[in-house]
Amino acid sequence: MRAEIISVGTELLLGDIVDTNAPYVSRQLSTLGIDVYYRVTVGDNVARLSDALKTAFSRADLVITIGGLGPTEDDLTKETIAEVMGERLVTDQESEKVIRDFFERRGVQIAPSNLKQALIPEHGFAIPNGMGTAPGVGIEKDGKIAFALPGPPGEFIPMLDNSIIPWLSDKTAGTASVIVSRTLRVCGIGESAAELKIKDLLDNRNPTIAPYAKSGEVHFRITAKAADKESALTMISGLEAKARERLGEYVYGIDEETLEYAVVRALIERKLKLALAESCTGGLIGHRITNVPGSSETFLAGVVSYSNKAKIDILGVPAELIEKHGAVSPEVAEAMAKGAVARTVADVALGVTGIAGPGGGTPEKPVGLVYIGLCTPDGTEVTRNVLGGSRQDVKLRASQSALNMLRMFLLH
């Protein structure tokens, strides 16, 4: 089966919003072994949407449109699909009921334009939308399949995952080959150095392994094509084992597991309590740690000691230390980490001080210089990091280095 994706919306075409739905559906289709050869974006214009639909049906078996299902007069995707497929639109009773209930519960008068959202092609079917009033529609006719889904990702993604993908999965069962991927997430080593370690594996044809550089980390995506998911996973496991052997402890997680997730999980496993003392990262490390559900099991407190006075008063960093070495120094990073432990009865703490820029740099202490102290029951260590990029890049990379330093400690 071959698919084409059409994203509909003038705001997409003007570049006002970035389309994340189309890549999402691409990934989901590839796991079913459905090839996507073209993706097209058109505005809210019937003639051009009609043209895009005709072209898509001429070269694909399955067309998925995203957007243009709202109640306004600009929203014309269903009408255009119906016209191109020679279908009349009829009211879907169940969808109408859902829409009427929605407005009734809110005590809002329903407008006729809202009822337009209950229309579906006469030979089609409605796809329930748990997060909004616009149902999607599906239709299978003359050997072609079309799905129309709403544009807001909060509605689009659940409808795709819960209705379209299972429907297509049944449809393609036994006929197509599947594509399955797994991402190895790597931190603490640069992209080139990491690539060098698995250089020979990069030539592998099936499964393949390909690097993607992210800010402060590298992802290696392993992709296998096979007759079924199980065979693909077996192929992936073989290549993954080889890659892990080469990359060792630099691998911190797979797929959607973040670095902060790996750190929180390891802290909880080892029953260690964490405290933070942040200066240049401004709270970002605490924010990342607390993005992980359950982090309250290990995370006690953070101090964002942006001013010198806060370093002295809250963390107990000796004033003389700051005077002698400056606030950005290995001595202060160490004292911040120690102070965070002392202040909170934590087992481990990070202390981060640096110059995020764009101002504040000197020849001796340039923008991007960041010292990270790690205080543990084994003692305290400090690393010196020189990080590139904008203010936000420096903050992100400093948080990355600090979390990775903590992760490495927790491994041993």
Place this chain on the structure above:
Amino acid sequence: MRAEIISVGTELLLGDIVDTNAPYVSRQLSTLGIDVYYRVTVGDNVARLSDALKTAFSRADLVITIGGLGPTEDDLTKETIAEVMGERLVTDQESEKVIRDFFERRGVQIAPSNLKQALIPEHGFAIPNGMGTAPGVGIEKDGKIAFALPGPPGEFIPMLDNSIIPWLSDKTAGTASVIVSRTLRVCGIGESAAELKIKDLLDNRNPTIAPYAKSGEVHFRITAKAADKESALTMISGLEAKARERLGEYVYGIDEETLEYAVVRALIERKLKLALAESCTGGLIGHRITNVPGSSETFLAGVVSYSNKAKIDILGVPAELIEKHGAVSPEVAEAMAKGAVARTVADVALGVTGIAGPGGGTPEKPVGLVYIGLCTPDGTEVTRNVLGGSRQDVKLRASQSALNMLRMFLLH
């Protein structure tokens, strides 16, 4: 002039990366009054790229391709454009020199495939790439214009901004009308309520005003089409004044100005020092404040008091208060804000406590319940907020409500 954008790359089509280049070029072209009717994504496949190019030339005067200019055998954009336009590829001496110098400086042996990057169509011209080895190419022939640019945004964006846009600006000078936009950023009011306030303005044809809902705020984009930039700006100012009259203090900034930027600017103007006491937001408010360059002028310190003990020990919240009312209560939010002021000699402080979820909710205190205390020289106030969405949504919306509460105080 009408343009079509073709993004080239199998990694785009598989959904491995999100295409931010195509929206960027859309926005830049709209400022020149160049309409984009279609955007197309194709993989690294000569036949399908050739097909997409022919279709694009049949309905547009200008075609911009993004990607496929690398040294590998998958990179075939230039070759395909040359074939479709009936051009031979020849070596551009200047580009070859740049590539040879690049490798020489690094002491790396140059591969023949790298010299492929110096090829340009015989009637075309090279577009210098200050950030990589792949020059772009441009060609004007038989009334059609084509540009091919490399895919990495760090190379693509400077080449577009420094070479293509000025070239097109000369080309369209005097002939095209320009499109100019300004975004009004609004916070503290829901999308529907904000829209209602400017309902009649939404029918305006030129300039237009259109709402875009963001997480915790609403953006209104005003767009004018006129013969020149100055006339467009005058038209925008007229509609902007009307919208501002209706939206009043809900408008906190324009274009790229963030809420944290507005808050930091107002604090510095009023010479007030800020402290933070964060629980459920975990450091996010400190992170946002310190994303603003120069925030060290006003921001003294934050305490991320995730555990009750940290609320008591570091912020001086009375233990009885937590016992009696619970950590998520208006009383504790107030005591946290007061404690942050007392601990740091700040003039104003926020105290934020709530349940970010997904666990930890009860019927009385559900997930999403967040109390925000604001302590100022005028006294302390507390708001109760019930916020929807995932753990990260609740954190973001809580930070948004807290920053907006502080902004409103600073306005008066």
